[in-house]
Amino acid sequence: MKMQTALLPSLLLLLLTAAEVPGGAATSASCGYNGCPAAVPRRVNLHIVPHTHDDVGWLRTVDQYYYYSVQFILDNVIRELSLDSKRKFTYVEMAFFYRWWREQSNSTRDQVRQLVANGQLHFAQGGWCMNDEATTHYADIVDQQTLGMRFLNDTFGDCARPRVGWQIDPFGHSKEFAALLAQMGLDAFYFARIHFLDEVQRVITRRMQFVWHASRDFGSPSADIFAGDFVSGYCYPPGTNYEGGDQPVQDDPQLHDFNVAEAVRKFIVQVDLLRLAHRTSHLLLTMGCDFAYENARKNFKIIDKLIAAVNANTSQHNLTAYYSSPDCYTKAVNDEGLAYAVKTGDFFPYASGPNSYWTGFYSSRPALKRLVRWASGHLQAVKQLAAVGPAVLGDASERLDRLRQAQGVAQHHDAVAGTEKQAVAFDYALRLSDGIASSDPLWQARLAQLQFGNLSQRDGLRACQLLNASYCPVSELATGRFFVTFYNPASRLSWHSARLPVTGRYYRVLDEAGAPVTSQTIPVNNGTLRVPERNLSIAVNELAFFVASIPPLGYAVYSVEPCNSTDPGASVFTPILPTTNAGRSASEISVGLAFYIGMRGNSSGEQFRPSGAYVFRPTTDRPQTLSARIQAQVIGPVVNETHFNYNDWAYLVTRQYPGASSNYLEAESTVGPLPLDDGVGREVVAVYSADGLSASSGEFLVDSNGRQLMRARRDPSRPEAAQFRPANAIVSVADAARQLTVLTDRAAAASSRPAEGQLSVMLHRVTLDDDGFGVGEALRERGSDGRGLVVKTSHWYFLAEPAAAADRYRLLASQRHRSPLVTFSLLQPRSAWCQWSALTAPLPDSVQILTLEPWRQSPDRLLLRLENIFQANESSAHSGPVTVDLGATFSAFAILDAVELNLSANQRLADQTRLKWRSMQTEAVDQQPRRGPLTKSLEMTLRPMEIRTFEIRVAYKGGTL
Structure with a gap:
């Protein structure tokens, strides 16, 4: 996605690259660092890096981008590289390259292998996509990077191994992602979007490049990585987008419009601006942009002329230019041996202007964000079940790869980020759905093999993906006993608060040993009844019970059957009863809903910037609190609930569980459909407050990609939008005595008012205007029925002493991500196989x-x-x-x-x-x-x-x- 506000009058792009000095020879090995040319001493070395940035979906779907554009880019680039050994090109997105590679003839494949071996075709980062860094979970980052890098390694060997990270388009950059890249063996990490004030300061102090200490936990040098920001984005310098219509270099004096001297002069102006911002004698100039090089012939031919013209007058400007690549640029800079400033924090929030804080996308398209997170845990469970025994299906690898690839595409910085067009968001969801369906036979076959000793029974096992909307055909239609398998993908004993949609009031639940389990039926609440995706459900109640002990990497099978109210072990029916006396819980934490009103505007100038898919810009610094009418309470042996009905688009249930799971409370909100036609864009938050808690430091904690925690500080000198951070798992605030923690079920924008002991997590947002950063649509999700998206969200929260908080939030966050795979069957398992584990014993809690x-x-x-x-x-x-x-x-x-x-x-x-x-x-x-x-x-x-x-x-x- 091209869109940068230039801070300098040029597009200076420092991408890591390396190159071949004109006329020079590479060393004996022609790929990797060994294939990089020696620097020209006492001269500025300009590394020109041809590249294309190919979004894996944004304004078009991933497949549309491929067949409209990307296939032709790769066709033409390969052809042009083969014509001149000095030319180089850098490619990033393996989701596209994999598609293209499958279509090529053996002769073309041999040609590409040679270009890789020659050091002409370079791969940067090597992931399936260029993943977002704000809204992605570390498990998904690792998976999508592994998927792409495995393809490169299997296809081309070590010559194709990426040596640098290339995150030129994501909207801010995380410390954990930098740490992960370091552990993947990468030497550098280049990007193009940091806060505009930070960038100005770095330009002035010439600290555009630095050493990022990305983890204090395992320290230097393991977590160190060289990093650099491109001053004005990642596209062509002004005047050099030749395939886009800029004037070409005309070097034939016999023709009119001979312009070599003028072209070189303008080009050197851009290079001089780069020199001002950097301390090295090596400069990286990105020569490319979004979906560039479809006309590779034109680009390369004119760049050839530009390089020749620059080098013909090198004595005048002390500059040598040549084609290069990110890894060779990195090696050249490293060889200089300069000492660099140190970075220990992250680059959130990103802002491109004083009214353009890109914090809205942390919560844009919350339903898609939840699907991506649910698919993440599901993928881990399916991979485990495929691995714990010999393959039971002949096409197991292909089926697993479909889900891997769909989840890999979903990590793209315009996918899970929620910054794509609506039609593309539908396509991402469809791909995930197809990937999940493709992988279902893998877990079905393994569980059938274990429970029944017969693969033919696998079709009798079913999963219900809309359990959170209280819809499951198996449990709703069953007239007799049915069986529920809880597979635990975590490495320690786990528990689960089960909630199954049913039509009756009374059921008997037995555990894996046949012992009765306390259970409770509760009417489906009014918030859940609003969810249009459950329109086929006939359930009127939910059966709640506690699954006390699920073996690690294993399962427990429970049985459920209808019964009479007087039968031994029958569930207790607990109606939702109106009350006016529902106080806050014993934990002294209050929960409520509020909403910001988004600014309207047409983006014609910074002062007219509205809230949009990317940008959060509220009209006030504090949200409007919704007036909560306490509607009802449920009191029962499994769960106690308090129901708050705010209006026809906001409903909240808080739950308190006794027993082993009582170390947290749950807040389940149902928000939507938000009004779309009243001229008000609403951005809804859940607000958690702990009585008496006041963090005078002004700091709160938020996770980085679900892993290490970052300290964030509320800054009253900046707008409300700047106070939000991306939270993928944990947000927490503490004083000396107590710590309030909220655990999210998806990526979301989170903030805090530390002095007030308050945490806020954004649940849903509708904007009425496009914020002008390229997507071309307001964020107005219509939902499955066209009335507006309804979003169900579940947060876990608790209050603890600060010294004990981590023991709870680490284990609970792990369990949230690796929640049990719940499956249903009418078939009774073999009695000896109602419980099973792939481990000899649970692993230590850490x-x-x-x-x-x-x-x-x-x-x-x-x-x-x-x-x-x-x-x-x-x-x-x-x-x-x-x-x-x-x-x-x-x-x-x-x-x-x-x-x-x-x-x-x-x-x-x-x-x-x-x-x-x-x-x-x-x-x-x-x-x-x-x-x-x-x-x-x-x-x-x-x-x-x-x-x-x-x-x-x-x-x-x-x-x-």
Whole structure:
């Protein structure tokens, strides 16, 4: 998405690149750093980086972009590279390149392999997409990067291994993403969107490039990465967009309009502006833009002339220009050995102007955000079930890849971000739905194999994806006993507060051992009844019960059957009763709903900027509190509820669970359809307040991509929109005595008024105007029935002593992401297989199996990642190193051998070497020792926040499947 406000009168794009000096020769190995040319001494080296930025969906769907444009870009670029060995090109989005590669002949594939081996065709970052950094979960980032990098490695080998991150379009940049790139072996990270005031200061102080210390938990150099911002975006410098109509270089003096001298003069002006902002003798100039190089012939031919003209007069401007690539640029800058400033925070919020804070997209399209997050946990569960035994379907790999690819596309910075056109949002949702449906036979076959010993029974297993809307045909239509399987993708014992749509009042629930379970039926509430997606439901009640213990990487099967009210073990029917005496909970936390009114405007100038898909710009600094009429209460043995009915578009239920799950409360809101035709754009927030809590520091905590926590400060000198941060899992505020924490179920905008002990999370938003940043539509989601989108959101929240808060929010956030896969069947499992686990025992609380999946289509190789989910110094019980014996961990298979890989699993860790950077160190950063090796007995240690990745060879244990 092209759209940058130039701070300097040029488009200076510092992308990491490297190049070949005209007439110079590369070293013997012609790819990677070995293929980079030597710098020209005592001269400014200008690295010209031809590139295209191909959005994986935005104004068109991903497939439309491919067949309208991208296929021709790649066709023509490959042709032009083959004509001249000096030319180079950088490509990023593997979702497109994979599509294109499948269509090519063997001769074209050989040609491309040669271009990669020659160092002409470079791949930057290498992910399936250029993912968003604000609204993505780290598990999805790792997965989509692995998917793309695996394709590159399998197709081209090490020559195609990306060495730099290339995030030129996402709207702000996260510390956790930088840390992940470092662990993937990347040496640098380049981007183009930071706060406009920050950028001005960096230009003035010549600190556009710096060393990012991206994690204090495992310190330097493991989490260090070189980073740089492009001054005015990522597109062509002014006057050089030749395929877009700019005047070409005319170098034939026998023709009219000979303009070489003037073209060079204007070009040098742009380069001189770059020089002012950088300290190095190497400058990176991006030569490309959105969907550029469809006319690659024209671009390359004119750039050839420009380079030749610049180098013909190098003595006049002390400049040598040449084609380059991001990795070679990085190596050249590293070779200079300069010391750089240090960055330890992040780049949120992003603002392109004083009224243009890009914090609205943190909550834009909340239903799509929830689908992406739900699909993330579902993908982990399906991969695990595919990995715990031999493949049971011949097309298992293809089916799994469809879901991987759909989820990979959904991480794009115009997908989960919610900044696409409505038709494209529908397409993202359709792709996820298709991917999920394609993968269903994998979990169905595995559970059928385990529970029934017969694959033919797999069609009798069903999932209900609209349980949050209280719709499930199996539980609603069952006239007799049915069975519910709760598969737990977490690495520790888990519990689950089940809620099933039913038509009756009385049911008997039995656990996996056949023991009765306390249960409660509650009428479907008025908020849920508003959800149009449940229009086929006949359920009038919900059956609530507590699943006390689900084995790690395993399941428990419960049975449910209708009964009479007088039967032993019958559920208790608890009606929703009107009340006027429902006070706040014993936790002394109040919850309410409020809304901001979005500014109207036509974006003709900064002062006329409205709220839109990207930008949040409220008319006031405080939201309007909705008047809550306490409608009713439910009191029962499983859950107590308080219902608040605000109006015909806002409904809130707070829940308190007794027993093992009582360490949190739940707030379930139903918001929508927001009025679309009254001239008011509403942006609705849930507001949590703790009596007496006051954080005088003005700080609050918010997660970075669901992982490390960042300190954010409320800044009264900036507008209300600037107070919001992206929250993917956790937002928290504390004083010396108490800490209030809210756990989200999707990406959302979050803020705090620390002095008031208050947290706000944005639930839903409708805007009436386009904010002028390219999407061309107001954010007016019509929903499935055309009346307006209805969004159901669930937050968990609690109050704790600060010293104990992390032990709760880390484990609860992990459970939120890895919630059980709930499946239904009318078939009774074998009695011995009503409970099962792929592990010998639960892992320690601080350890999580991040990844377990089939690998490289091999019958006996798996990809395994383990992580320590705690940060250093946040928990007295869990913040230290923890040792795991992999050889004794799994009951489903024996590990025959293991090789440790980097985080993206495209290189052996022992073979990974990264460039070292000098920094102007201004604060102590832990210098962590290199991680210990995997012992012969398969013992390994995880430090706080550390992720370790292994390719393991296994022998499945026949007795367990």
